Amino acid sequence: MTSSQKHGIPALISFLIPGLGQIIKGQLFKGIFxxxxxxxxxxxxxxxxxIPFAVWAWNVYDAYNN
Known part of the structure; x- marks a missing residue:
C-alpha cells in the first residue's frame, strides 16, 4: 500500500462522511465515537x-494522520 492509500483515501472519505475513514482504517470504535x-x-x-466545523476538521485530520 502506498502512502496516499494509507492516508489520503481515508481522509477523503472522512471529508465526505465523518468517521468512515477511521472505520476503513480498522478503527471501528473511533469511527462510531x-x-x-x-x-x-x-x-x-x-x-x-x-464547533461542528472543528469536530469535522479534527475528524479529517485524524483520518489522515492516525
Whole structure:
C-alpha cells in the first residue's frame, strides 16, 4: 500500500462522511465515537457553525494522520 492509500483515501472519505475513514482504517470504535460525538455536537451546537466545523476538521485530520 502506498502512502496516499494509507492516508489520503481515508481522509477523503472522512471529508465526505465523518468517521468512515477511521472505520476503513480498522478503527471501528473511533469511527462510531465520531458519529456519536458529531451527531450530538451538530444537534446542540448547529447555531455556532464553529464547533461542528472543528469536530469535522479534527475528524479529517485524524483520518489522515492516525
Amino acid at each position: 465520531i458519529w456519536i460525538i458529531g451527531g450530538v455536537v451538530g444537534f446542540f451546537f448547529w447555531w455556532t457553525f464553529i
